[in-house]
Structure formats: C-alpha cells, structure tokens
Amino acid sequence: MSLTHEAVVACRSCGVPVTVVVADSLNAERHPELKARLLDGTLHRFQCAQCGADLVIDKQLLYFDHARGHFFFCFPRPRIAELAACLAEVREVHDKAFGAEAPPEIQALGKHMMLRVCFGLDQLRDKVIADDARLSDLVLEELKCEVLGSRDDLRALSVIALWLVRVTPDALEFVTEGPDGVRTPPVTVTRALYDELAARGHAAILAARPALVRGPHVSMLGLVLEP
C-alpha cells in the first residue's frame, strides 16, 4: 500500500498555513494515480490559496513497484551532502524488508529488486522513466556527463544536472537544474547517442568514471561530491 498523511506547512511567500497531503511511501502498482503525479511533476506540489505561490515539499519517500522490481528510496535533495549516512539508512531499511529475517519468498523477491537511492523528486522521476523505458541508468548518467561536458550553452547557464522527463523512439528529453534549482530550457538528446554509449558497455563506462556508482546511488551527482 501507499502511505500518505496530512501536514501543515507555512507558505514560503506569504506565511499562511497551508494543509497538504504528502506520501511517505508510494506503491506504483496499487496507486498508479500517484505514479502519474510523480511523472507529470505534480506530486508534492501545491498552491497557496492565499497568494497563489507554488509550494514544493521536498521530503523522504519510498517508491516501490513489485512488478517492475523498483525499490527506490528518495531523500530530500539537500541530504546528498550526507550521502554515506543516507546509504547506510537505506541498507538498513532494505535488510529489514528483504534480509535474513524475512520469509524466504520475500528474500527471493529482494534479490530481484533494483535498489536505488535518489535525492529529490527530479531524480526519482528520472529513475522511474529510465527503467520503464528499459534504459540503463549507468549509461544515462554517462550520457549526461558527456552532454554537460560538450555543450557551451549549458555551461554558460551553469546547468549542474539533467533530469530525464520523456523517452521517445528517437530522443531523450531532459529538464535542467541550474543553481538554486532554477530550470533553463529543456534539452533533447538523440537516442543514437545513448545507443552509442550503451555499446561501450557498463564495465568500460565504470572504469572511466567510477564515481558514477556509489552503492545504490547511480548518478553523475556522485562526481561533484569528490573533494
């Protein structure tokens, strides 16, 4: 099941209290409407009735989908600064759910789950869209590095991350994240470029950029964490 609860937050613009309903866990099979809201960017996004300001709640969320094998643990975006602690927390949750104490069939299920740690809903959405489209997230992160490294226009806009929002037969579409979370115009990359990188193979990609993978955190953000 999915777990949601009501919370009261202060509008960041006018300060009035706003009542919101947020999810602590999201079961994509049972609640496809919540998955749809994650994908269209409206999950945990509210509007203040008083002043009309957009309110985005950046909170912890466990996303799972047994049929697709997804066990994606999402932390608030700023917690990436404590990556090691977050990875330890997730390891504990995962072990509790699928470890030696769980019934054998649940342990077997755990072995087939794709475990990922995300920071912020942009990254969670990116993981869901990529795997639903049968893309490798490692190849995708390498693709982002190559695109950000080769496009002067993105560097001029100080884009620090690309987040997948749509996959078509010919193209991959991304929104951007600039400083302070600002979006600049979306970025479209040809599917051919993805296929070219995928042909290199995971081992070669990892050998060239080992920081793309930190346990279950598979992300180009791992590169900017290097001292």
Ligand SMILES: [Zn+2]
């Ligand atoms: Zn307001």
